Amino acid sequence: MPLSSLPFAVVLNTQAGSGLAGREWPRLKAELDQHGLPHQLLQTGSAQEACWALAQLPPEQPVLAVGGDGTVYGLLPELRHSGRALGVVPLGSGNDFAGMLGLKPGDFGAALGRLSRPATAFDLLEVQLEGEAPDEWMTLLNGLGMGFDAQITALMNDVPKRLLGVHLGGLARYLWAALDGLRHLETEHLEVLLDDQPWYSGPSCLVAVMNGRRYGGGFLIAPQANPQDGLIDVVLGSELSRSALLLLMGRVLRGTHLTHPLVHHARARKVSVYWTRPMYAHLDGDVLGRQEGMHIQVVPGGLKFLSSS
Numbered sequence: 001m002p003l004s005s006l007p008f009a010v011v012l013n014t015q016a017g018s019g020l021a022g023r024e025w026p027r028l029k030a031e032l033d034q035h036g037l038p039h040q041l042l043q044t045g046s047a048q049e050a051c052w053a054l055a056q057l058p059p060e061q062p063v064l065a066v067g068g069d070g071t072v073y074g075l076l077p078e079l080r081h082s083g084r085a086l087g088v089v090p091l092g093s094g095n096d097f098a099g100m101l102g103l104k105p106g107d108f109g110a111a112l113g114r115l116s117r118p119a120t121a122f123d124l125l126e127v128q129l130e131g132e133a134p135d136e137w138m139t140l141l142n143g144l145g146m147g148f149d150a151q152i153t154a155l156m157n158d159v160p161k162r163l164l165g166v167h168l169g170g171l172a173r174y175l176w177a178a179l180d181g182l183r184h185l186e187t188e189h190l191e192v193l194l195d196d197q198p199w200y201s202g203p204s205c206l207v208a209v210m211n212g213r214r215y216g217g218g219f220l221i222a223p224q225a226n227p228q229d230g231l232i233d234v235v236l237g238s239e240l241s242r243s244a245l246l247l248l249m250g251r252v253l254r255g256t257h258l259t260h261p262l263v264h265h266a267r268a269r270k271v272s273v274y275w276t277r278p279m280y281a282h283l284d285g286d287v288l289g290r291q292e293g294m295h296i297q298v299v300p301g302g303l304k305f306l307s308s309s
């Protein structure tokens with residue numbers, strides 16, 4: 001489908017990357033001009049404001065999200081409603097979805113070079129919390145985690161952004177929080193249904209339900225996932241000791257953990273997760289607090305995406 005001749009609506013999240021997106025905007029604007037990409041900056045203080053501002057624009061007008069995974073996540077309700085195409089310039093802390101596609105923060109040439117290609121269809125995930133009304137769905141692009149990985153995401157808020165004058169990147173901060181999380185490791189009984197059939201029942205410290213391959217600023221938790229295959233990748237760890245989990249994290253960084261005997265992996269169109277005790281949860285890296293369970297289904301080709309590799 002050809003790219004609209006309307007200007008890109010730029011959603012600049014100045015908070016992303018601890019302020020990096022705001023600081024880099026003048027350089028990015030100059031590059032947009034150099035690439036001959038017309039654009040219109042939307043001044044927004046929150047994801048809700050950004051969705052509201054976008055909703056005033058024609059659906060043919062593409063949006064350029066400037067920030068991290070959370071910035072994109074915040075736009076998904078409007079994008080699903082309008083069918084608007086999305087391009088991304090990663091300037092967040094983790095940038096996991098863009099990073100999976102080979103985009104590096106600050107490499108504006110590469111990010112903007114992709115925007116003149118036709119949009120391609122990417123899958124989305126719809127998530128419903130256990131106990132919520134059946135029509136209360138949230139939309140994700142990258143994926144969610146419950147248990148240890150979400151606890152780390154929650155603990156990241158307490159990790160310093162600078163240490164001895166040096167800026168700590170997303171992966172360094174994630175590792176710091178992970179060491180903290182290991183001290184409070186929780187293992188609970190987990191039931192997982194895939195396409196309405198029982199798949200796993202037993203102890204677990206984490207389950208990840210992924211459309212993309214990585215989270216946490218570079219951990220390849222679902223190395224075989226493909227956000228264009230119409231399937232969800234589920235990866236869970238069963239009863240792992242602290243030392244086993246620490247060693248496993250090294251393998252997750254390289255994406256070589258799926259053969260570990262205490263790691264389970266499968267694919268499905270629909271996933272239901274139930275814990276006997278509420279566990280921490282995150283959606284596309286945004287912490288949601290403790291939840292008892294979730295129902296996830298794939299929305300094949302639900303997003304028109306301009307930044308594919």
Ligand SMILES: Nc1ncnc2c1ncn2[C@@H]1O[C@H](COP(=O)(O)OP(=O)(O)OP(=O)(O)O)[C@@H](O)[C@H]1O
Nearest residue numbers: 016017045046047050068069070071092093094095
């Ligand atoms: N359009 C927006 N304008 C202002 N704030 C936003 C907007 N969208 C999201 N936010 C808020 O800004 C926070 C940070 O944004 P984002 O998650 O993109 O950056 P990050 O955390 O540095 O990167 P990453 O998610 O890749 O680790 C979000 O968690 C959300 O609360």
